Amino acid sequence: STAEQQLLNRIQDWAQSANLSxxxxxxxxxxxxxxxxxxxxxxxxxxxxxxxxxxxFALDESKVPVRVxxxxxxxxxxxxxxxxxxxxxxxxxxxxxxxxNGATAGGVQ
Numbered sequence: 001s002t003a004e005q006q007l008l009n010r011i012q013d014w015a016q017s018a019n020l021s022x023x024x025x026x027x028x029x030x031x032x033x034x035x036x037x038x039x040x041x042x043x044x045x046x047x048x049x050x051x052x053x054x055x056x057f058a059l060d061e062s063k064v065p066v067r068v069x070x071x072x073x074x075x076x077x078x079x080x081x082x083x084x085x086x087x088x089x090x091x092x093x094x095x096x097x098x099x100x101n102g103a104t105a106g107g108v109q
Contacts, residue, residue, distance in 0.1 A: 018054035
């Protein structure tokens with residue numbers, strides 16, 4: 001879907017601007033949430049505390065409506081500033097309504 005691809009692109013942009021190395025980007029099955037469809041992306045990456053912080057700040061400041069459903073930060077090596085972050089990021093969108101009264105997508109009958 002377009003919403004899924006846009007979210008994937010945004011996550012890659014946020015990671016790149018934070019200099020966070022993404023190791024995984026995996027879309028999950030879309031779900032229905034009230035009148036909306038929800039897209040969730042599971043992602044993980046490696047970086048320093050500063051890089052992880054900048055990535056999370058970019059999510060928080062996003063103009064795209066996103067939600068972090070879960071977050072896990074672990075140390076890759078004791079005594080070093082090398083972290084792994086794993087999180088679920090989701091967004092919602094409205095499905096376009098199908099054309100009514102036999103009209104086609106271009107509006108011609």
